[in-house]
Amino acid sequence: MTVTLDFDASASDAPTRRSLSNLSLAVAKCKKIIVVTGAGISCSCGIPDFRSSDGLYALVKQQYPDVVLKGRDLFDASLFRDPTSTAVFYTFISQLKKSIDSASPSPTHRFIKTLDSKRKLLRSYTQNIDGLEERTGLVGTSSQEVKSTGKSKSKIKTKDVRNVQLHGDIHRVRCTFCSADFSCTQEHIDIFLSGQPPNCPECSARSTARVARSARALKVGTLRPAIVLYDEPHPLGDDIGTIQTADIARKPDMLIIMGTSLKVHGFKKLVKDFARRVHESAPSPSSSGRSPLKKNAKSFAGKVIFVNKTAPGSEWDGIIDYHVAGETDRWCEKVIEDWKKARPSDWEVQKTLVATGESATGGSFHVAKEITNTLGTKGKGAKRKNDRKRENVPLPEDDVFDITLPLPEAPPSPSKRPRSRCHYSDVESSPSKKSREGATAPRESVHFEERGLLFGNTTNAKPRPAPMEDDFDLGENVTAAKVTKKGTTRTRNTKMQVEVVLEPKRKRTTA
Numbered sequence: 001m002t003v004t005l006d007f008d009a010s011a012s013d014a015p016t017r018r019s020l021s022n023l024s025l026a027v028a029k030c031k032k033i034i035v036v037t038g039a040g041i042s043c044s045c046g047i048p049d050f051r052s053s054d055g056l057y058a059l060v061k062q063q064y065p066d067v068v069l070k071g072r073d074l075f076d077a078s079l080f081r082d083p084t085s086t087a088v089f090y091t092f093i094s095q096l097k098k099s100i101d102s103a104s105p106s107p108t109h110r111f112i113k114t115l116d117s118k119r120k121l122l123r124s125y126t127q128n129i130d131g132l133e134e135r136t137g138l139v140g141t142s143s144q145e146v147k148s149t150g151k152s153k154s155k156i157k158t159k160d161v162r163n164v165q166l167h168g169d170i171h172r173v174r175c176t177f178c179s180a181d182f183s184c185t186q187e188h189i190d191i192f193l194s195g196q197p198p199n200c201p202e203c204s205a206r207s208t209a210r211v212a213r214s215a216r217a218l219k220v221g222t223l224r225p226a227i228v229l230y231d232e233p234h235p236l237g238d239d240i241g242t243i244q245t246a247d248i249a250r251k252p253d254m255l256i257i258m259g260t261s262l263k264v265h266g267f268k269k270l271v272k273d274f275a276r277r278v279h280e281s282a283p284s285p286s287s288s289g290r291s292p293l294k295k296n297a298k299s300f301a302g303k304v305i306f307v308n309k310t311a312p313g314s315e316w317d318g319i320i321d322y323h324v325a326g327e328t329d330r331w332c333e334k335v336i337e338d339w340k341k342a343r344p345s346d347w348e349v350q351k352t353l354v355a356t357g358e359s360a361t362g363g364s365f366h367v368a369k370e371i372t373n374t375l376g377t378k379g380k381g382a383k384r385k386n387d388r389k390r391e392n393v394p395l396p397e398d399d400v401f402d403i404t405l406p407l408p409e410a411p412p413s414p415s416k417r418p419r420s421r422c423h424y425s426d427v428e429s430s431p432s433k434k435s436r437e438g439a440t441a442p443r444e445s446v447h448f449e450e451r452g453l454l455f456g457n458t459t460n461a462k463p464r465p466a467p468m469e470d471d472f473d474l475g476e477n478v479t480a481a482k483v484t485k486k487g488t489t490r491t492r493n494t495k496m497q498v499e500v501v502l503e504p505k506r507k508r509t510t511a
């Protein structure tokens with residue numbers, strides 16, 4: 001059964017308040033969280049839920065007074081069969097992109113990014129096409145950063161993806177003929193607004209080159225918004241399937257579903273697959289009953305949380321453990337607040353010193369950035385440091401919270417779940433891909449020790465005064481930071497760990 005927690009009632013209702021706090025602690029303690037989101041998380045950003053938006057439709061209606069197109073019709077692949085509905089679609093997307101461009105990420109988007117920064121996010125999956133996750137720094141499937149350049153079958157480097165854009169990205173356009181994709185520019189938007197598609201520059205270039213050699217001109221494709229319509233396969237379907245399979249193999253310990261009505265068939269299947277796996281991480285009732293210690297150690301794991309104003313339908317009984325009825329932004333802010341109180345060590349700030357100027361001439365230092373503790377360890381140092389990989393390696397528990405929430409029930413039998421024909425189903429349809437992204441493959445990151453090695457492993461040689469201010473200038477202490485031939489830096493260290501990162505080639509600043 002799904003437990004409903006009314007966010008607004010929590011101020012006056014002690015049991016609800018306690019349950020919500022315990023949920024926050026569970027988030028703070030889990031280490032492999034999958035987040036799935038829908039339009040609800042972008043409402044507070046000023047982006048209309050366009051599938052039911054009267055505002056946007058009214059605008060389009062002005063331009064096409066005789067056309068009757070509503071909601072789903074505007075996002076169904078069949079619209080391309082008719083030139084008028086195609087024109088309406090282009091105009092609509094043009095308007096939608098304008099309203100998205102003037103929006104900024106919500107506290108919910110930033111919360112997902114925080115989970116990632118704290119190394120708790122296994123992956124974010126979104127139905128949204130607004131690309132606001134990318135604006136917080138979560139690299140999406142449509143990002144240029146993840147484009148695969150090698151000969152591999154994959155179109156993208158799946159390991160680098162932090163946010164899976166299940167329905168594409170409105171900020172990209174794609175050629176209907178050669179599939180080349182580009183950033184959506186103002187020029188594209190202006191052409192779309194008139195109901196027309198721009199020509200594909202790659203096709204045009206190829207054709208022009210042929211004509212120049214007196215050969216026959218080639219077909220030139222047109223550009224369309226790189227969003228995925230209903231009944232349309234995702235161009236990155238195989239890669240997304242690979243990512244899902246990998247995430248399921250890595251045994252997620254929490255699923256957070258936010259701002260979606262859970263109605264799209266393929267999306268429902270994805271959520272149910274994740275939920276089943278998350279429940280397998282839950283502590284078994286038998287072991288939790290025997291030893292209170294054991295119960296506390298793991299009882300935060302294995303929860304499926306649904307944060308949405310409206311309740312999930314009865315088909316989600318046994319799949320969703322907790323329905324937090326309320327706005328996602330407010331819940332996210334509360335989780336962060338509770339988390340900071342309960343585990344302040346997760347939020348400790350570590351200063352990073354960056355050397356400026358030529359390494360050969362010494363150069364001065366300034367604090368370039370602050371790194372908050374991303375692991376929540378309480379200085380149980382050396383052993384854990386070895387585990388500092390990008391992926392979430394389970395750590396021993398340092399403190400025990402009494403999480404008194406009832407244990408989730410087992411999910412329904414897999415045979416009862418409907419099979420989907422759309423791109424979401426790739427997870428199960430391609431077992432050959434299952435081993436491609438191994439469960440223990442670390443994500444690329446340079447952690448403290450590795451950085452030390454890069455510069456000769458001398459960063460912890462001798463203590464130096466700890467910086468007190470952000471703009472702490474060590475210009476007068478150049479002799480203390482003695483630079484050796486290899487470009488290594490000797491620094492004096494206090495108990496507080498100060499990372500010294502040399503950035504050669506950087507322009508010298510005069511304080």
Ligand SMILES: [Zn+2]
Nearest residue numbers: 175178200203
């Ligand atoms: Zn093309």
